[in-house]
Amino acid sequence: MTTGRITFSRAGLGDVGTIAVMVGELLEEIMSASGTQAFNFNRAETDARLTEFISQDQYIVFIAQSEEAGAVGFVSLYKSLALYAEGYFGTIAECYVRPKYRSQSIGRGLLAQAKAYALNQGWQRLEVTTPPLPPFDRTLAFYGREGFNVAGGRKMKVLL
Incomplete structure (x- = not known):
């Protein structure tokens, strides 16, 4: 549990290593569950990719920091576009809060x-894909509480 103040800021190149570690934690949690x-x-x-993405100013990352825990x-x-979405919109690629700090409004x-960033960009909407259900039912409920609605379908991929 965090007792100190949480600050939110846009991540820069100096945050790459910290974010990459959390990406690894997120992916491991999804695969384990x-x-x-x-x-x-x-x-x-991941460090190299994130450095490139942030440098191109096309991949936006916000980081939550605790006074005590970092x-x-x-x-x-990132910015997306589609006819079904009536223009430009944002896609949330990853959203992660370390388990010890969940249920403390950090995800919110x-x-x-x-x-706020999406509104400032004039995007029509934000979309997110949740990890597999049912292990991540709580994640789906969280997004629902934050105003996201199920849009249907499942995320699928093909490796090229």
Whole structure:
């Protein structure tokens, strides 16, 4: 549990290593709960990718920091476009709060940062894909409480 103040800020290149570690934690949690090896995580490659994405100013990351514990969560998003969405919108790529700090409104604060950024960009909406259900029913409920509605379908991929 955190007792200190939580601050939210836009991440920069100096935050790359910290965010990459949390990405690894997120992916491990998803794979452990779902029992599938859905992701390949390599810390050095993630650092390099994140450095490139942030440098291009196309991948926006907000980080939550505790006075005592340092980084406790992050949300990342990027600009998308589609006819069905009536123009530009944001896609939340990752949203993660370290387990010890959940249920303390940190996720809500991160989504507030993402929503404010999206509004400032003139985007029509934000979309997010939840991890596999039922292990992540709480995640789905969290997004529902934050105003997200089920849009249907499942996220699918093909490796090329």
